[in-house]
Each structure stands twice: as C-alpha cells, then as structure tokens.
Amino acid sequence: MDIRFRLNGEDRAVDAGASQSLLSLLRDGLGLPGSKNACEQGECGSCTVVMDGRAVCSCLVLAADTDGADITTVEGLGDEDTLHAVQAALVDGGGVQCGFCTPGFVVAAAHLFESNPTPSTDEIREALSGNICRCTGYGGILRSLEGLAGR
Amino acid sequence: MEIDRPTDLATALEALRQAPDATLLAGGTDLMVEINFGHRRPEHVIALRRVNELQEVDGTIGAGVTWARLEEGPHRALAQAARTVGSPQIRAAGTIGGNLGTASPAGDGLPFLVALDAEIELRSAAGSRRLRWDEFLTGPKLTALQPGELIHSVVLPEEIPARQEFGKVGVRNAMVISAVMACVVRYEDGRTRVAVGSAGPTTLRMGRAEEMISAEADPSAAALSEFQRLVSEEVRPITDHRSTESYRRHAAGVIARRLLERCLR
Ligand SMILES: Cc1cc2nc3c(=O)[nH]c(=O)nc-3n(C[C@H](O)[C@H](O)[C@H](O)COP(=O)(O)OP(=O)(O)OC[C@H]3O[C@@H](n4cnc5c(N)ncnc54)[C@H](O)[C@@H]3O)c2cc1C
Ligand code: FES
Ligand code: FES
Numbered sequence: 341m342d343i344r345f346r347l348n349g350e351d352r353a354v355d356a357g358a359s360q361s362l363l364s365l366l367r368d369g370l371g372l373p374g375s376k377n378a379c380e381q382g383e384c385g386s387c388t389v390v391m392d393g394r395a396v397c398s399c400l401v402l403a404a405d406t407d408g409a410d411i412t413t414v415e416g417l418g419d420e421d422t423l424h425a426v427q428a429a430l431v432d433g434g435g436v437q438c439g440f441c442t443p444g445f446v447v448a449a450a451h452l453f454e455s456n457p458t459p460s461t462d463e464i465r466e467a468l469s470g471n472i473c474r475c476t477g478y479g480g481i482l483r484s485l486e487g488l489a490g491r
Numbered sequence: 492m493e494i495d496r497p498t499d500l501a502t503a504l505e506a507l508r509q510a511p512d513a514t515l516l517a518g519g520t521d522l523m524v525e526i527n528f529g530h531r532r533p534e535h536v537i538a539l540r541r542v543n544e545l546q547e548v549d550g551t552i553g554a555g556v557t558w559a560r561l562e563e564g565p566h567r568a569l570a571q572a573a574r575t576v577g578s579p580q581i582r583a584a585g586t587i588g589g590n591l592g593t594a595s596p597a598g599d600g601l602p603f604l605v606a607l608d609a610e611i612e613l614r615s616a617a618g619s620r621r622l623r624w625d626e627f628l629t630g631p632k633l634t635a636l637q638p639g640e641l642i643h644s645v646v647l648p649e650e651i652p653a654r655q656e657f658g659k660v661g662v663r664n665a666m667v668i669s670a671v672m673a674c675v676v677r678y679e680d681g682r683t684r685v686a687v688g689s690a691g692p693t694t695l696r697m698g699r700a701e702e703m704i705s706a707e708a709d710p711s712a713a714a715l716s717e718f719q720r721l722v723s724e725e726v727r728p729i730t731d732h733r734s735t736e737s738y739r740r741h742a743a744g745v746i747a748r749r750l751l752e753r754c755l756r
Binding site for chain 1: 581
C-alpha cells in the first residue's frame with residue numbers, strides 16, 4: 341500500500357504492509373531501529389514517536405493510516421555528534437543503563453520539554469508514566485531531567 | 492488489505508455502505524493490539540481519525556474525541572476518568588468512540604455515560620438512530636452496532652449535575668486497567684445515580700442504592716454505610732486475573748461511598 345508521509349523532516353513515499361504497525365514499518369521497512377519493540381501492546385513506551393504533534397506508541401499505529409502524517413522518531417532528534425538536550429542530560433546524569441528503553445524515554449521527554457521547558461517533577465513523572473525501564477529504577481532518569489529543567 | 496481514509500462523515504458513511512463489514516479504526520489502542528497478536532486480520536479498514544464531524548466536544552461528544560481532550564473538560568467526572576486511562580501515549584490516541592466500540596466492562600469512559608443515561612448516536616448511509624446506553628451495551632465486549640453503522644457521538648441529557656465524581660481502583664496509578672471503578676452524580680434535588688464498571692458483564696447501575704440515598708437530603712453516617720452495603724450487594728463481579736469477586740464487591744462499595752461523600756461536600 342503506497343503511503344506518503346513526512347519522516348524526520350523528509351517527505352517519503354513508502355510501501356506499508358497489510359496489518360503492519362508503524363513500528364514494524366520503521367524498523368523492518370525503513371531501517372530505523374531506534375524505536376524499540378518490547379511489547380507491541382502499548383504497555384512499555386519503548387516505541388514512542390511523535391506523530392502530528394502527539395507522542396504515541398508506534399506499535400499501536402496502523403502504518404497504512406499514517407498517510408499525510410508528520411512523524412519524528414528518535415533518529416530525528418539527535419545523533420552521536422549532536423545529541424539532543426534530553427540525550428545529553430541522560431548521558432551526563434546516569435539516566436541510561438542497558439539503553440533499551442532509552443529511545444522511548446528520549447522521545448517522550450523531548451516532547452514534554454518542547455511544550456514545557458521547565459517542567460515540575462510531577463510533570464516529568466506524568467509525561468514519562470507510559471515508559472517502562474527495567475534497569476534504572478527511574479531515579480537516574482528523573483534526576484537527569486530535573487537537571488535539564490533547572491531543578 | 493484495503494484502507495479508506497475519509498476526511499468527512501459523508502465519505503466515511505459511503506465507504507461503509509460499500510463495505511458494511513469493514514473494520515473501523517480510530518486511535519488503534521485496542522484494535523492494533525489484536526492485530527499485532529494475530530487475533531484479527533482485517534481485509535478492509537476504514538480509518539476515522541481524519542473525520543472532522545467526529546471531533547465535537549460541546550453538547551454531544553464526538554466518537555473521535557481523544558482522552559487527552561476529555562482530560563481538559565468540560566465534564567469533571569469524565570475528565571477524571573480520562574486522566575486514568577493508560578498513559579499519555581494511550582490518551583493521545585485512544586478515543587471515547589473506541590472505548591464504546593470495544594465495550595469492555597473495564598471501559599473507564601462508560602460509568603460517566605451510564606450514570607447520566609447517555610444515548611449513543613449511530614449513523615449509517617441509510618440514516619441515524621439513538622440507543623440508550625443499556626440498549627447499546629448488550630454484553631461484555633458486545634454492542635448493538637450493526638454492519639454499515641458507525642458510532643457518531645454520545646448524546647448527554649440537558650441536565651447534568653455539577654456534583655459528579657469518578658474513581659478507579661487498580662494496582663497502581665498509571666497504565667492500569669480498573670479492578671473496579673465507579674461514577675456518582677448527584678442532582679440538586681438529591682437524586683443520585685451510581686454506575687459501577689468491572690463489576691458485571693457491562694457497566695451497571697446500582698438501582699437500590701440510588702433509590703435509598705436519593706431520599707436522603709443530608710445523608711447520615713448510617714445512611715452512607717447502608718449505601719455502601721447496597722452497592723457491594725448489587726454488583727455482579729467475577730474473579731479473573733485482575734482481581735477477585737470478593738475484593739471487587741468490597742472495593743465497589745468503598746469507592747462508591749467515597750465518591751458520594753465527595754459529591755456531598
Ligand atoms: C496500554 C493500554 C492501556 C489501556 N488503558 C486503558 C484504561 O486505563 N482504561 C480504558 O478504558 N481503556 C484502556 N485501554 C483500552 C483503549 O485504550 C481504550 O478502550 C480506547 O478508548 C480505545 O479507543 P481507540 O480510539 O484507540 O479505539 P480503536 O482501537 O481504534 O477501536 C476499538 C474498537 O472500537 C471500534 N470503533 C472505533 N471507533 C468506532 C466508531 N466511531 N464507530 C464504531 N466502532 C468504532 C473499532 O472497530 C474497534 O473494534 C488501554 C489500552 C492500552 C493499549
Ligand atoms: S512496543 Fe509499543 S508500547 Fe511496547
Ligand atoms: S536502561 Fe535498561 S530498560 Fe531502561
């Protein structure tokens with residue numbers, strides 16, 4: 341199925357499979373493995389992307405329904421040379437251990453900071469409540485982002 | 492798989508007329524889980540998220556309105572319910588129409604609608620019909636929706652009491668399906684309506700508890716206890732992987748009483 345969308349600032353024409361999720365299209369079809377697949381049922385947030393200004397689980401988006409959408413994945417936020425402010429904060433603050441959950445946290449946190457550069461601790465916790473981390477116990481992630489918020 | 496992505500209601504209804512058995516897709520937060528796990532392989536999808544007519548929030552509530560928008564109001568108890576759904580990612584995508592379409596007894600949007608005796612407006616290319624909530628919700632995950640129809644909106648009564656509270660009991664705050672939840676509304680003349688979810692095959696109204704407490708202008712502690720007892724007696728919960736029959740029975744009474752106390756403040 342031919343669809344057109346804007347992906348990380350670039351107009352793309354791609355082929356979406358029947359019943360394929362956006363997550364699968366990104367990872368398997370477009371070579372963008374940054375969005376992680378851990379549950380495929382919306383529970384973990386590791387697949388979070390921003391679509392038309394909303395942070396959503398890409399595993400719960402039907403790829404064929406993304407025609408016309410504007411999508412940002414973790415690959416669109418920063419790279420090894422130019423880290424996004426959220427990525428730099430997590431590196432500096434010890435917010436990363438195995439790293440599997442990190443892209444989802446980065447996208448969700450970047451989305452928060454875009455609309456609210458100085459979120460409260462509660463606002464940070466709330467914005468990240470859809471992301472699960474099995475390593476850090478969340479303390480490192482929270483402190484890193486509080487630092488970025490100037491707290 | 493075929494997909495239609497209509498941007499207005501007339502086009503959506505025409506697509507549905509041509510393919511009455513097509514699968515309707517809103518936010519995908521229920522449907523995509525079924526697709527990802529191979530429980531459903533739709534041959535034809537009609538995606539509704541671009542249909543403007545389903546986005547109303549004043550007066551009637553359009554089926555396409557997301558939890559994220561309902562969190563902002565205008566209805567206090569519905570906003571409280573919206574606030575408890577899943578996570579920010581789920582609330583950004585999931586819709587009230589999808590909650591009705593799934594018709595789970597654990598649907599957090601349903602108790603508010605049930606307490607207010609809301610009607611569900613269905614549309615097809617042939618016309619429209621309105622069903623009261625108990626005509627629409629026919630069983631666990633079962634509705635009266637017919638092939639060729641879609642859920643257009645929720646129609647609320649004109650009189651909506653300001654005193655309205657929703658509460659949910661689950662194992663944690665975020666990302667949790669209710670073990671039991673309730674909505675209590677109280678009109679100025681004392682009439683009280685109580686709807687409880689996850690405690691029966693569909694969301695249930697607590698008729699006896701309502702009748703008893705509606706007659707109390709200024710409920711005493713004894714009246715509140717009797718109210719709690721009647722709710723615990725009237726629910727029809729089961730034991731499953733989320734909770735037990737006896738815990739749900741107990742929690743339903745406790746949460747209903749607590750919500751009533753908040754309404755009385
Ligand atoms: C991680 C996670 C957490 C969740 N937490 C909660 C929770 O706390 N509380 C809760 O209540 N739910 C929860 N859910 C379930 C789900 O998010 C809600 O039921 C949501 O409201 C579904 O809406 P949707 O727009 O995503 O529906 P979809 O998945 O798009 O559709 C659901 C069903 O409704 C039908 N449908 C959709 N729109 C229409 C329409 N206009 N007319 C007719 N049929 C239609 C579809 O065909 C489908 O059968 C959760 C889901 C996930 C994945
Ligand atoms: S993979 Fe999408 S939420 Fe877990
Ligand atoms: S760092 Fe390992 S899951 Fe979060």
